[in-house]
Amino acid sequence: MTPEQRARYDRQIRLPAITEVGQQKLLDANVLIIGMGGLGSPVAMYLAAAGVGHLTLSDFDVVESSNLQRQVIHTEQTVGQLKVDSAKAFIKSLSPQTNITTIDHELSDNELLEQVRRADVVVDCTDNFPSRFELNRACIKAQKPLVSGAAIRQEGQVTTFDSSDKNSPCYNCLYPDTGVESASCSMEGVVAPVVGIIGTMQAQETINVLLGRPALVGRLLLLDAQHLEWQRMKLTKNPNCPACSTTQI
Template sequence: MTSDKTELNDAELSRYSRQILLSDVDYDGQLTLTQSHAVIFGLGGLGSPAALYLASAGVGKLTLVDFDQVDDSNLQRQVIHREANIGQDKVASAKTNLQALNHHIEISTVATKLTEAELADLVAMADVVLDCTDNFESRFALNRQCRRHGVPLVSGAAIRWEGQLTTYDFRQAETPCYQCLYKEEQGQELTCSQNGVLAPVVGMVGSMQAIEAIKVLLTLPTLMGKLMIMDAHTMQFRTLNLPKDPDCKTCRD
């Protein structure tokens, strides 16, 4: 945990009262959330709802990482941004709107592309990392660093009407990793800019990423070892086993 906070004040008790009523959260769990640090990579379609719900749930420190700027085409699905934010760095836009939602939490931003060493340093400081990016290069880099530092990684993706979600809990030796699912040499990736995406689909996946991150912080069961696949067109969900690949280069290394 990244905070020395030892108790919740009266304002926090009132704000988070509905969450504290849950037996799996309770006072101690809410205190744990306020002491925790989540790093969100990507403040687009997935990162928007994930950041909003982690902020509203009271995760004490959020670090937002994105080097892109807000464009009008983003507003269809990236619900953390507003028309007034067009042209701003996404992390600056997101920070402003998150601070308006919850002044009790600390928010840091990174608006530049990180070197491998900078990425390693940032991941090492996190209690949980959320991969809300949209490209294989970033996903593989996050996978490597989270595994190296033993930091849980919540990974989501969405395109067209489809989404997928899993958690790689690198605190557990038996967890698979992202490269157990996809190989770096696998080929060209699909992008929303080329294939499209329905706005609420990224909202659903990003919200579920926030749930998985909260469960990680509270040491509750997650999707580790499983891959959840969503088809919003038919509203069907499947959960597949995702075993550790004995030939995975990342796991072997």
């Protein structure tokens, strides 16, 4: 670690739970963030600020003015740009030393699996069921932890699936893959801070996972943002899960 890095990350290094050893783990890590919208924005911003050394950002959309209400990594000046380019520019202004890989096309199954294999942690910041199930399958195949978040209206949820832990449920244990499209924020709406709260929780949990202490494996936190109440649910593995019961070692 350089003297500049020691100074920059001092407030984390001084924590007994992190120290220079933990900070070095963050600096050495590659985190794959799928989706650079409302959830992906705070995830990327906080992980870059915290000193995660390599972020791989995947999104093929361009920034639209209706995104700016909640996708805070993008600005008025980047409307019309690819979201990954807009996000990269912001991160470079915040933390020039962060390595960033951008993926601006829809990933094939094999490409996704390859990216998941290269990552230490995968963060699900997508907004639709098909992508979530595909990402879940890739993470099971590659045995990589998946920090999952979702937000809509005034509600949000966050949990972690870790297929390297044989007792961990997966996304498909929680939701059956019915092939039916989920409700979307474009139809149902979403209040701006809800994605910020959930995304920030995902960033914290990603750091927990990188430091070897995940908090949310087998536990789902549900946010009711209107009443500012959290509920905690225990998640169990479905022994007949089509995704994780057949591919488990």
